[in-house]
Structure formats: C-alpha cells, structure tokens
Amino acid sequence: xxxxxxxTHFEIRPLTTIGEYRACVDLQEETWGEGFSExxxxxxxxxxxxxxxxxxxxxxxxGCLAGFVFGMTGPRDGEVVxxxxxxxxxxxxxxxxxxxxxxxxxxxxxxxxxVETMYWTFDPLQSRNAYLNFRKLGIVVRxxxxxxxxxxxxxLHRGVGTxxxxxxxxxxxxxxxxxxxxxxxxxxxxxxxxxxxxxxCDDIEGLAHPGTPDLENPKxxxxxxxxxxxxDIMDRSMDVALQWRGATRAVFTHYLSGGYEVxxxxxxxxxxxxxxxRREDT
Numbered sequence: 001x002x003x004x005x006x007x008t009h010f011e012i013r014p015l016t017t018i019g020e021y022r023a024c025v026d027l028q029e030e031t032w033g034e035g036f037s038e039x040x041x042x043x044x045x046x047x048x049x050x051x052x053x054x055x056x057x058x059x060x061x062x063g064c065l066a067g068f069v070f071g072m073t074g075p076r077d078g079e080v081v082x083x084x085x086x087x088x089x090x091x092x093x094x095x096x097x098x099x100x101x102x103x104x105x106x107x108x109x110x111x112x113x114x115v116e117t118m119y120w121t122f123d124p125l126q127s128r129n130a131y132l133n134f135r136k137l138g139i140v141v142r143x144x145x146x147x148x149x150x151x152x153x154x155x156l157h158r159g160v161g162t163x164x165x166x167x168x169x170x171x172x173x174x175x176x177x178x179x180x181x182x183x184x185x186x187x188x189x190x191x192x193x194x195x196x197x198x199x200x201c202d203d204i205e206g207l208a209h210p211g212t213p214d215l216e217n218p219k220x221x222x223x224x225x226x227x228x229x230x231x232d233i234m235d236r237s238m239d240v241a242l243q244w245r246g247a248t249r250a251v252f253t254h255y256l257s258g259g260y261e262v263x264x265x266x267x268x269x270x271x272x273x274x275x276x277x278r279r280e281d282t
Contacts, residue, residue, distance in 0.1 A: 012101060027067075058089075082119070116170065119167060119168060134265040165262065192221055197223045213254075228271055262274050
C-alpha cells in the first residue's frame, strides 16, 4: 500500500503553460542555488520539446510542481540519442521513488521517439545519485569528465570542481528492464568475493579519508571507495573533500581509459564502493 506523498500520488506529464515553465525555472534555483547561472531558461525548456526533447514535471494533487526532468535529443557518434540534462525533486520529497518515476517516464517518451540510448552526468562522489542510477536504473559508466562544467556558482559544488561520470543507459536491455521492474535488485559485496580494492576508506578521528590509489591492479573486478555522505565531509573539512576528489579522479581516469566500466554501487556503512569490471570489448 502506498503512503500519502509517495511517488504514486504524483501525476507526471509534459510542461505546457508559461506558468509551469516558470515554476520549473524556480525549482532549478531552489535546487542548485538562487541565481544559478547554469539553469535552463524558459524558452529552451519549451522549444526543446519541438525537437524531440523531454520536459516533464511531477505534480501533486494541488497541481504544485514536486519535481521535473529535462533532456534533449540529437546525434552522438552517428547515433540518435537522448541527453538528460536535469532532474530535480524538492528536498522534502526525496527518497520516495519520485526520481525513479521521472526517469521511467522520460525513458517511455524517448523510446516512443525511436531512441534507445540515453546519457547524463552525475558527480561520482554523490552516493545518493549513484544509488539511483546504478541500483534502480541499471546504468553503466565508461566515461569520466574532469571539471566537465568548469567553475559554477552553485553552492552544491562549493569548490570541489565539477568532475562527472557520464551515465550510459541502454534502455531496452534485460538489466535495465529488470531493475526498473524491481525484479533484479542490485548486488551486494558478497557477490564479488574476488574483487580487488584499488581505493580504500580510512576513518581518521571520525572522518572518512581516502586511502592511497592503486593504479597497477590488473584484476577483472575492482572496488573503489567513496564516502557515504560527501556533503557532510564538505561541511566538516573541505581539505578532506578535495582529497576524495583527487583520489577518485586518479583511479577513475586511469581504469576507465584502460578498458574498465563502472557497473554497480555497493553500500557499506560509512562508505560505499563502486564496482569496476573489465569490459569484454577491450
């Protein structure tokens, strides 16, 4: 039985009126900070839908915007793909499955346009987003962008840069369908007893610090630690947060360029582990 305020109590549909587009712009500022210069303006939100894009909102019973998803469609490397640019859910409504529903809706709309591959970016240090992307949606990651968006004025970034994973969502695969249907929950550490750790997590005076990166491990499965809550670390020590950025950047740029892909996020108390797997096509 769903609870009041759960994801099932929201209607997801395209934005259509000027008022709805303005509310979407306002939610961007609420999410990424007032005056956020990287926001998508009303005109682009509207016009993108004329060219195969998706701009949809989740509305409560009173017609208030609870979250939105926005993306564009176009060619990449000779294939028509969809690039999901933004997804936001109001803070008090997070962790209720609404983000998953918005992505599922976006997937349905894109598949109806004949497109089977979707991309988007997210911060590798943000474990909540990573959990949604790997566990709930079934993405894989093969690309790492260093300072992909340069310096921004969003308080969410706060000096740790804008390094990003590029999510590859191959939307018709059995893995994706099973994850969306809840038939294939993400695995646990116990399922990969042979995985070798190439970045660990050390507790120093109650604060998670990164270990020393190992850039010479040839095994097929590797584990890379990230803190469970990078925002808490940023609040307590920006120096340690920057250490995490540097250590993870070194590991991911090395192994992804060497033929690995990120396949899962495995939670483990005060930290979490990415599972890297050597690609079969390398």
